[in-house]
Amino acid sequence: MRLTRAAEYAIRCVLYLSQQARGALVSRQEIARQADIPPHFLAKIAQDLAKAGVIEIRQGVRGGFVLNRHPAAINLLEVVETMIGEIYLNDCVVRPLGCKDSSNCAVHQVWLQARDQLRASLRQVNFEQLTGTSCLSPSVVPPAPEAPEMTTSNCSEGQ
Amino acid sequence: MRLTRAAEYAIRCVLYLSQQARGALVSRQEIARQADIPPHFLAKIAQDLAKAGVIEIRQGVRGGFVLNRHPAAINLLEVVETMIGEIYLNDCVVRPLGCKDSSNCAVHQVWLQARDQLRASLRQVNFEQLTGTSCLSPSVVPPAPEAPEMTTSNCSEGQ
């Protein structure tokens, strides 16, 4: 019942890109370092994000990732579902054939509605909104101010 | 991001008991058979449900499980969280220490709200409401009418 790391990392990656100058190209290494994502894992995640049209990948010597759209045009649900597929909370929802008559099954209905509600919530939030005050905000993460307690603590993480 | 089988089974178990006469004692074997739950797995699940005060377990020759409260007094959230612990959708929510200032982190807030919404939805539903028309309803599951297509198809399952 938890978000996967891959989805977490994807959020952080897009968030970091959203905080850069519009159209800025950022290397994988930089993002990996700043957002605390295993570099090779980030490579995979980026590929998925690129397929979904969220970012553009530039190969070659001065390669890296660029945000493909304005942060306001990317919502949280899209990034999450790019990584984990369409959200569904139990099998009954995704395989209605298991129910003889899903539309009449009360249990089914509850989960279906909960899922829709969750998806709607995430869809409402875009990355422009998130850039304001996130734990990855420019004022918080960069090189390292004076390391008050924890060194690489980002939000949407915790450990 | 999915409900575990254990939680699914717990829902089916409580649902089945809710559909019996008030205070009826049902053997583990019967529940396992009717609700299509691996018998030994059901034993563990029942223990958790008993600890949570949802059911009572009677040992010995004519042993089995009894619903401890009226179905209207048991909500879906309680059964689910008995099995999987308190719902949280990402680590940031449960470990706010990972954020330097969680209350200001926009990402954190979104997930927190989504979680609360989900929990509220599940809390609103009790098992009296669910007994009406579920795929485990008495008219659907019992011995086996004439087996139209699928033999053991319950709701809140699918495969």
Place this chain on the structure above:
DNA sequence: GACAAAGAGGACTTATTTTGTCTTAAATAT
């Protein structure tokens, strides 16, 4: 054109969680 830097793509490994089984012990009705 050759070289070096950076990402693509996929195979592979490890870790973690979930699911399920089995075995021995305890309770209880008859």
Place this chain on the structure above:
DNA sequence: ATATTTAAGACAAAATAAGTCCTCTTTGTC
């Protein structure tokens, strides 16, 4: 007493998630 039924917990298998590695391709620079 005995047979039945669950308790409790160790153990095994399977599934999923997380992470790493290796080879290939792309592209800027000299």
